[in-house]
Amino acid sequence: MRLPDLRRAVLEANLELVRHGLVLFTFGNASGISRNDSLVVIKPSGVPYELMRPVDLVVTDLDGKIVEGKLRPSSDLPTHLILYKAFPRIGGVSHTHSEYATAWAQARRAIPCFGTTHADYFHGEVPVTDELEDSEISSDYEENTGHAIVRAFRSRDYSSIPGVLVANHGPFTWGPDPAASAHNAVILESVARMAYFTLGINSQARAIERSLHDKHFLRKHGKDAYYGQRKEKK
Numbered sequence: 001m002r003l004p005d006l007r008r009a010v011l012e013a014n015l016e017l018v019r020h021g022l023v024l025f026t027f028g029n030a031s032g033i034s035r036n037d038s039l040v041v042i043k044p045s046g047v048p049y050e051l052m053r054p055v056d057l058v059v060t061d062l063d064g065k066i067v068e069g070k071l072r073p074s075s076d077l078p079t080h081l082i083l084y085k086a087f088p089r090i091g092g093v094s095h096t097h098s099e100y101a102t103a104w105a106q107a108r109r110a111i112p113c114f115g116t117t118h119a120d121y122f123h124g125e126v127p128v129t130d131e132l133e134d135s136e137i138s139s140d141y142e143e144n145t146g147h148a149i150v151r152a153f154r155s156r157d158y159s160s161i162p163g164v165l166v167a168n169h170g171p172f173t174w175g176p177d178p179a180a181s182a183h184n185a186v187i188l189e190s191v192a193r194m195a196y197f198t199l200g201i202n203s204q205a206r207a208i209e210r211s212l213h214d215k216h217f218l219r220k221h222g223k224d225a226y227y228g229q230r231k232e233k234k
């Protein structure tokens, strides 16, 4: 994506988080990366969404050095950068403190796959990271948050589980572009809410069987996907 287009896409992804009620005040942030230029576009820190313009977004390199923009980037930038470096196929990252996903993160419980809505988007439970050590909190906190996420994916595929709960903090989601990362944030909040209700109705509810989980994920993703309309061949 060209940089001006990426700026617009990142602004739109941030506004999408607001439209779906996932952010309070200025909490939450979305970013996107131009892999060709190795440049990241992210929301500025503390600017009200209703006043934000594409020009206010901050462009940095993968070390966090500001390349374009007068404002300070979101303080979570180092977490986003770790994810872009560790997960080479992602193009966008969103972070919110949406209530239900954050409640699961605070309870430090992974979200089991109780149904097909979850299975359509997350091929497995939505994992929760380990708690950060004191030393990881006292220095390079945001960067260490990124490392904790990457550790949670040591034996998971970040492409088929596009989100995580950071322990005692909240969700991060990602996708091929900024819009997809925001979409996955909305879906994750819905899945977290439904899982909470499911356990309220039946505290013994169990995750769905692997066969149904695989069926739903794989009909939508992967080489044999058939859900939705056939994509035009380019």
Ligand SMILES: [Zn+2]
Pocket (backbone or CB within 6 Å): 028, 095, 096, 097, 169, 170
């Ligand atoms: Zn946060």
